[in-house]
Amino acid sequence: MVRSLVDLLSQHAAHHPDRTAYRYLVTGDCDGEIQEISYGRLAERSRAVAAWLQERGLAGSRAMLLYPPGPEFICGYLGCLAAGVVAVPGVPPQGRTQNHRALTRMKRLIADADAKVILGGREVITALSGLAEHLPELDGVTRVATEDIPDAAAASWREPDLDADSVAFLQYTSGSTSAPRGVMVTHQNLLDNERVITERMGHTPDVIAEYGHEMFVSWLPMYHDMGLIGPVLNTIHLGVTATLFSPLHFLQQPQRWLTAISRYRPHTSGAPNFAYELCLKHATPRLLDELDLSGWRVAFNGAEPVRAATLRRFTDTFAPAGFRREALYPCYGLAEATLMVTGSAVPAPPTLLAPPETGPHAGQSDAAAVSSGRPGPDVTVVIADPERREELPEGETGEIWVRGASVAKGYWRNALATRETFRATLTGHDGSFLRTGDLGFLRDGELFVTGRLKDLIVIDGRNHYPQDLELTAEMAHPALRPGCTAAFSVDGNDGGAGGEQTVLVAEIAPDAVSEAEKIIDVVRSGIGEAHGLSVRDVVLVRPGTIPKTSSGKIQRRASRAAYLDGTLAAVTAPTPS
Incomplete structure (x- = not known):
């Protein structure tokens, strides 16, 4: 009986020790330095890390993982699972601009998780040693560069005493509407969600054989649930091969992603919507001539709103390189459900729902609602009225509630939040549900996600979804960067008019700054016409801010706080109230 991914790794190492598990593009380029690690080597390194942890009596404690992108993170993560140590993936402090933010988050996670050991790369561990005197949080926390743990240590590894309910790792939420919380993901949660991903994305034995075990290309951060549970751990679950590279190398040259897909021809590769937009900006005729995307079967798109316009333009632009619309794969998930909840059908094109004829985007196909697909096997999704705790009929918008074996155990050391989020009850249904905090509706069994409950804007008794306002703004003028707009409300009392008022902050292309005032007028007019809203402020800011x-x-919420504090990187002063 398979109890954990550690058991599956052992099986693959025994049956296919020389098969490549991960191929890492060190420079992000297919013709640059490449590191490969086989299943046999991966099992050996994971057991060496596990034995080191076991010898120090750390089983059951938490280990902070602070690695640069690469195979060493995977060895450290699997080493924790193999030792019965709870892994806590984190972001290593690096670079001046990210240092303060990463340090702040690292300190918060170490304290919240009560981490007893930090596993990391040599450079990270050396850097932490230099910071120790300024970081009292590191007092009493053992630190080790796992590259320095000898292979010979693997001989003393002992199988951990695990059961289905044992916590495998803490996945700290990204905190889009609240401070990050540690989601307790059990070994059973992991196995079940890998089963859901496998079924929904069509990773059958026949498909694996057809692709010669080349199933993934990914640049997604490994410390985040989408990159970890998807490409990294589904690879272990299936015993296949994944090609990985750094998120930074993707951001520097987005075409590297498509080039790697063309070279290694994986079945599955994906990212949030913004990544597809970045690729569109770098789609030169020469690149299109060089690419072959005909083997790309699942181009998953999730973690942020999926735009119909992005799907259309990506298909139209890359069709000459063999990309097929049927490969587009919108999906929905969250850390509290391990990762995946719903996904499209393979190989069908995504379902689009035209805007209502009387709505703000009537007749605009690029404003269509995009389906996130159907629930995975043995996953229940209902739309609930969270106040009355009643299920809503098909087509009505409410909070998305989820039930299934992938739903995590709860939040680490937070019984109140666990009870509120993971123990919701619904009239007419047995058992408890996970409250996702997301809004959406079901149509013909497919889920359409409309926004976040806490982000909902209520003006004069009418509900407005910020995603709708943001889409209207981005469609009003091409200088606004897709997926880089934030709409929120502020108290209008300080400006003399009572009630909540709408503010919109948008990143603008650098070459359009001279037209800022005109763009603001166009955006104001567009939102006024489409939504009947008078916008208090439209603030245009620099790209990436x-x-x-x-x-x-x-x-x-962070955008709102920056607006109120006057710390937005505005390219023009906000219009006076």
Whole structure:
């Protein structure tokens, strides 16, 4: 009986020790330095890390993982699972601009998780040693560069005493509407969600054989649930091969992603919506001539709103390189459900729902609602009225509630939040549900996600979804960067008019700054016409300055705080109230 991914790794190492598990593009380029690790080697390194942890009596405690992108993170993560140690993936402090933010988050996670050991790469561990005197949180926390643990240590590894309910790792949420919380993901949660991903994405034995075990290409951060549970751990679950590279190398040259897909021809590769937009900006005729995307079967798109316009333009642009519309794969998930909840059908094109004829986007196909697909096997999704705790009929918008074996155990050391989020009850249904905090509706069994409950804007008794306002703004003028707009409300009393008022903050292309005032007028007019709203302020800001989570979600609350504090990187002063 398989109890954990550690058991599956042992099986793959025994049956296919020389098969490549991960191929890492060190420079992000297919013709640059490449590191490969086989299943046999991966099992050996994981057991060496596990034995080191076991010898120090750390089973059951928490280990902070602070690695740069690469195979060493995977060895450290699997080493924790193999030792019965609870892994806590984190972001290593690196670079001046990220240092303060990463340090702040690292200190918060170490304290909240009560981490007893930090596993990391040599450079990270050396850097932490230099910071120790300024970081009292590191007192009493053992630190080790796992590259320095000898292979010979693997011989003393002992199988951990695990059961289905044992916590495998803490996945700290990205915090789009609240402070990060540690989601307790059990070994059973992991196995079940890998089963859901496998079924929904069509990773059958026949498909694996057809693709010669080349199933994934990914640049997604490994410390985040989408990159970890998807490409990294589904690879272990299936015993296949994944090609990985750094998120930074993707951001520097987005075409590297498509080039790697063309070279290694994986079945599955994906990212949040913004990544597809970045690729569109770098789609030169020469690149299109060089690419072959005909083997790309699942181009998953999730973690932030999926735009119909992005799907259309990506298909139209890359069709000459063999990309097929049927490969587009919108999906929905969250850390509290381990990862995946719903996904499209393979190989059908995504379902689009035209805007209502009387709505703000009537007749605009690029404003269509995009389906996130159907629930995975043995996953229940209902739309609930969270106040009355009643299920809503099909087509009505309410809070998305989820039930199934992938739903996590709860929040680490937070009984109140666990009870509120993971123990919801619904009239007419047995058992408890996970309250996702997301809004959506069901149509013909497919889920359409409309926004976040806490982000909902209520003006004069009418509900407005910030995503709708943001889409209207982005469609009003091409200078606004897609997926880089935040709409929120502020108290209007300080400006002399009572009630809540709408504010919109948007990143603008650098070459359009001279037209800022005109763009503001166009956006104001567009929102006024489409939604009947008078906008208090439209603030245009420099590219890359809208607060986002590690998965690319807009942080509207952080944007609101920056607006109120006057700390937005505005390219023009806000219009006076």
